[in-house]
Amino acid sequence: MKYTLGVDFGTQSGRSVLVEVGTGNIVAQAVKEYTHGVMDEKLPCGKVLPPDWALQHPQDYLEVFYQTIPQVLKESGVEPADVIGMAVDFTSCTILPVDQNGTPLCMLPQWEEEPHSYVKLWKHHAAQSDADKLNAIARERGESFLGRYGGKISSEWVFPKIMQILREAPEVYEAADRIMELADWTTMMLCGEEKRNSCTAGYKAIWSKREGYPSNDFFKALDPRMENVVDEKLSRDIYPIGSRAGYLTKEMAQKTGLTTNTAVAVGNVDAHVSLPAVGEVTPGAMLLIMGTSTCDILIADEEKMVPGMCGVVEDGVEPGYMGYEAGQSCVGDHFEWFVENCVPESYEKEARERGMGIHQLLTEKASALKPGESGLLALDWWNGNRSVLVDVDLTGMMLGMTLLTKPEEVYRALIEATAYGANRIIEEFIRSGVPIDHLVACGGIAEKNQMMMQIYADVTNMEIYISDSPQAVALGSAMFGAVAAGKAAGGYDTIFEAAEKMAKVKPQPYKPIPENAEVYKKIYADYCKLYDYFGRGENDVMKRMKALRAEVRRHD
Numbered sequence: 015m016k017y018t019l020g021v022d023f024g025t026q027s028g029r030s031v032l033v034e035v036g037t038g039n040i041v042a043q044a045v046k047e048y049t050h051g052v053m054d055e056k057l058p059c060g061k062v063l064p065p066d067w068a069l070q071h072p073q074d075y076l077e078v079f080y081q082t083i084p085q086v087l088k089e090s091g092v093e094p095a096d097v098i099g100m101a102v103d104f105t106s107c108t109i110l111p112v113d114q115n116g117t118p119l120c121m122l123p124q125w126e127e128e129p130h131s132y133v134k135l136w137k138h139h140a141a142q143s144d145a146d147k148l149n150a151i152a153r154e155r156g157e158s159f160l161g162r163y164g165g166k167i168s169s170e171w172v173f174p175k176i177m178q179i180l181r182e183a184p185e186v187y188e189a190a191d192r193i194m195e196l197a198d199w200t201t202m203m204l205c206g207e208e209k210r211n212s213c214t215a216g217y218k219a220i221w222s223k224r225e226g227y228p229s230n231d232f233f234k235a236l237d238p239r240m241e242n243v244v245d246e247k248l249s250r251d252i253y254p255i256g257s258r259a260g261y262l263t264k265e266m267a268q269k270t271g272l273t274t275n276t277a278v279a280v281g282n283v284d285a286h287v288s289l290p291a292v293g294e295v296t297p298g299a300m301l302l303i304m305g306t307s308t309c310d311i312l313i314a315d316e317e318k319m320v321p322g323m324c325g326v327v328e329d330g331v332e333p334g335y336m337g338y339e340a341g342q343s344c345v346g347d348h349f350e351w352f353v354e355n356c357v358p359e360s361y362e363k364e365a366r367e368r369g370m371g372i373h374q375l376l377t378e379k380a381s382a383l384k385p386g387e388s389g390l391l392a393l394d395w396w397n398g399n400r401s402v403l404v405d406v407d408l409t410g411m412m413l414g415m416t417l418l419t420k421p422e423e424v425y426r427a428l429i430e431a432t433a434y435g436a437n438r439i440i441e442e443f444i445r446s447g448v449p450i451d452h453l454v455a456c457g458g459i460a461e462k463n464q465m466m467m468q469i470y471a472d473v474t475n476m477e478i479y480i481s482d483s484p485q486a487v488a489l490g491s492a493m494f495g496a497v498a499a500g501k502a503a504g505g506y507d508t509i510f511e512a513a514e515k516m517a518k519v520k521p522q523p524y525k526p527i528p529e530n531a532e533v534y535k536k537i538y539a540d541y542c543k544l545y546d547y548f549g550r551g552e553n554d555v556m557k558r559m560k561a562l563r564a565e566v567r568r569h570d
């Protein structure tokens with residue numbers, strides 16, 4: 015029996031999952047919460063961060079390798095020599111400035127108090143003014159790439175984040191030998207090779223197989239110091255997903271307990287990597303990877319320009335197809351905010367006494383409600399709107415509250431809001447000529463919350479199939495690891511062959527309940543009115559309040 019290992023780096027934690035190459039069955043898994051978590055208030059030295067920042071510490075990712083890989087080997091009893099391949103997937107766009115040895119600047123004593131030397135997490139939202147500038151210049155110049163990114167480059171993506179570094183800390187920009195996606199940096203830590211992957215380059219760094227990056231002239235127009243940003247800070251050598259980056263280095267083999275014969279695939283994005291893990295995702299299906307945020311991935315034969323999508327990349331998800339991405343920056347994060355800030359002690363007590371988690375308790379109570387019963391309607395923008403408005407400066411909103419409103423009603427309204435947001439994205443794809451007729455879901459939430467999945471089926475009026483692996487994302491990575499090893503070593507030569515044997519999806523979908531769908535259709539119409547009113551400039555109160563908050567804090 016041969017094995018392959020997937021290492022999935024999420025927002026809060028990283029996990030290793032060891033699976034059988036022949037079946038995709040999990041033999042062991044281990045999770046490590048990041049020691050520093052998400053740094054959105056201060057640096058480890060105590061330095062306070064401005065609003066909208068979200069940083070991480072790269073040492074936390076190495077700890078994931080050092081702790082979880084030995085753990086899965088021990089738990090499974092698998093011979094290290096039988097682990098033929100491995101791969102990493104990472105949140106994205108999550109980037110890091112490094113020196114010529116690949117050492118993160120933040121790990122050098124002279125930079126440890128400089129916020130810009132740390133990992134900028136995907137949900138770092140402090141580069142909106144840079145994104146606005148980039149988009150305005152791209153529009154003025156008639157740059158054709160804009161269409162491939164739904165008409166706007168998000169402030170979450172690579173170049174706005176780099177522009178922010180250059181604007182606020184030119185010395186960090188200068189000192190950085192390279193700026194790397196963490197999918198590529200962690201892969202480089204494993205095999206010693208800098209092999210940048212086509213998925214992050216395509217979706218997050220405006221790279222395409224046919225056209226490469228935008229021209230140096232375009233970057234010069236952003237800032238003359240950025241004219242050669244691609245050659246000076248990134249790389250033009252891009253490797254297709256599914257290819258091999260190298261083999262584990264001796265040092266990494268020693269630290270993890272694996273051998274130097276383990277092949278390492280080029281890195282991938284945590285969302286996109288899961289498509290093969292749920293098997294038959296063909297044109298017409300949209301895959302939702304539901305966790306802290308939700309990413310929507312679909313493939314189609316043709317390239318269409320879909321307003322507000324994150325991007326369309328040829329071969330970006332599976333070879334031979336156009337891969338589309340859209341998403342919602344805040345899904346599980348809404349519920350986490352709610353359980354951490356708004357749940358009364360009496361509920362906490364009940365959950366403790368009944369030996370259940372607070373999410374389970376709220377879900378149980380919310381399940382007893384009918385659609386529309388709470389009278390609540392929310393806009394799902396607690397962390398901005400990624401698709402289709404592409405605006406991180408939008409904020410959350412809930413209406414309909416009364417003195418009788420209960421926590422489970424708010425919890426359910428937040429869930430419903432994310433379902434409306436998903437439906438808005440689906441409509442945009444269909445309107446633009448990319449067909450969607452059913453959904454497939456995976457990720458932490460798809461596993462954990464049945465009520466939520468039924469609400470999604472009712473709101474979208476579509477069937478939803480669920481992954482049958484509790485770790486679809488890591489399984490996807492493990493599959494790419496098996497492809498990096500290749501058939502001769504006991505793996506597979508293509509991701510399609512791997513999917514035939516290893517992919518898992520439950521046979522029974524969630525089906526829409528017609529009477530619920532009917533009610534949700536009406537509420538959704540009002541959601542769309544509020545969406546346009548607050549999201550498209552008719553009433554910019556959210557932005558004014560956000561600007562005021564920043565102003566007041568500046569003077570604190």
Ligand SMILES: Nc1ncnc2c1ncn2[C@@H]1O[C@H](COP(=O)(O)OP(=O)(O)O)[C@@H](O)[C@H]1O
Nearest residue numbers: 024025026305306346347350373457458462463
């Ligand atoms: N039962 C639940 N129902 C809804 N959301 C949940 C539940 N349990 C956890 N969550 C949310 O799921 C998110 C974590 O999702 P997960 O897929 O495990 O991680 P990540 O997205 O970081 O990979 C958190 O934001 C948390 O609030």
Ligand SMILES: O=C(CO)[C@@H](O)[C@@H](O)COP(=O)(O)O
Nearest residue numbers: 024025105106285305306307
């Ligand atoms: O944006 C992407 C992928 O493009 C995700 O990495 C990002 O939303 C974070 O994902 P998680 O919510 O941590 O699963």
